[in-house]
Amino acid sequence: MEKKIGLVDQIKLESKFLKREVTISIYLPKDYTDLYKHHVVITFDGRDFFQFGQIHREYEKLRTAEMVERAIIVGVHYEDVELRRKEFHPDGEHRKEMSQFVVKELCPYIDKTFSTLKVGNARVLLGDSLAASVALVTGLEYPHHFSQLGLFSPLINDTVTEKFQNCLSKDLLTIKHYIGKEEDSFKLISGDLADFLTPNREFSERVKQANLTYEYEELDGGHTWKTWKPELGNILSYFLSHQNQKNLI
Numbered sequence: 001m002e003k004k005i006g007l008v009d010q011i012k013l014e015s016k017f018l019k020r021e022v023t024i025s026i027y028l029p030k031d032y033t034d035l036y037k038h039h040v041v042i043t044f045d046g047r048d049f050f051q052f053g054q055i056h057r058e059y060e061k062l063r064t065a066e067m068v069e070r071a072i073i074v075g076v077h078y079e080d081v082e083l084r085r086k087e088f089h090p091d092g093e094h095r096k097e098m099s100q101f102v103v104k105e106l107c108p109y110i111d112k113t114f115s116t117l118k119v120g121n122a123r124v125l126l127g128d129s130l131a132a133s134v135a136l137v138t139g140l141e142y143p144h145h146f147s148q149l150g151l152f153s154p155l156i157n158d159t160v161t162e163k164f165q166n167c168l169s170k171d172l173l174t175i176k177h178y179i180g181k182e183e184d185s186f187k188l189i190s191g192d193l194a195d196f197l198t199p200n201r202e203f204s205e206r207v208k209q210a211n212l213t214y215e216y217e218e219l220d221g222g223h224t225w226k227t228w229k230p231e232l233g234n235i236l237s238y239f240l241s242h243q244n245q246k247n248l249i
Helices: 048-050 057-063 079-086 095-112 130-141 159-168 198-209 225-240
Strands: 008-017 020-027 039-044 071-076 121-129 146-153 174-180 212-217
Touching: 008 095, 020 048, 020 095, 039 048, 039 057, 039 095, 039 130, 039 225, 048 057, 048 071, 048 121, 057 071, 057 225, 071 095, 079 095, 079 130, 079 174, 095 130, 121 130, 121 225, 130 146, 130 159, 146 159, 146 225, 159 198, 174 225, 198 212, 212 225
Parallel strands: 039 071, 039 121, 121 146, 146 174, 174 212
Antiparallel strands: 008 020, 020 071
16 A cells, blocks of 8 residues: 555455454554564544544654654554444444454554554554543553553443453553543433542552553543543653663563
């Protein structure tokens, strides 16, 4: 494929696991070159991370200031709300296939097409809400493949907690976890109210007892990009800053 540097490019990947074409956004930074190996940042809810979060612009600011390592940013799109729930929710009927797609189809494509660091601690999974849940569960199922997880307000339920407890290699993980203080009464698309804050707080206490690198932060605000967007620069710096790369590979 033609490498479009400094632009958000969009491609379609055929997935045998999901049995459909998946829309993918790829951002190659302005200083991209095949001569250097790059970290890979994969965002679930990719369209939202690029449009609402402007993640590529946040990255370029940090890169221009020489505060982060070389990275490419990849976005996994969802087709509609119903399919998003099936593929991203911890109990969704196609969630397992979504994780398999990312590990066994998307990553090999990215590694074959671009100059990347092909190790788990050079790959970052990011997500918001249900997209954060699928990022977390994918990391717990494939910790050797993805060991860097950035979570904005994930849905936490018994399935997530059980997977965390059962993950035998959780010590490989580095997790940055955000939740809004006003997320104790979040209105779902169905119209029902949900408490995201309490399960996230309880989960954070469980994670703190485990042997892994973990940071948890409660933000002023609710379950919206207005709350999450200001933290994108911080989360990129957390995973990609020079000082955090000493033990890479």
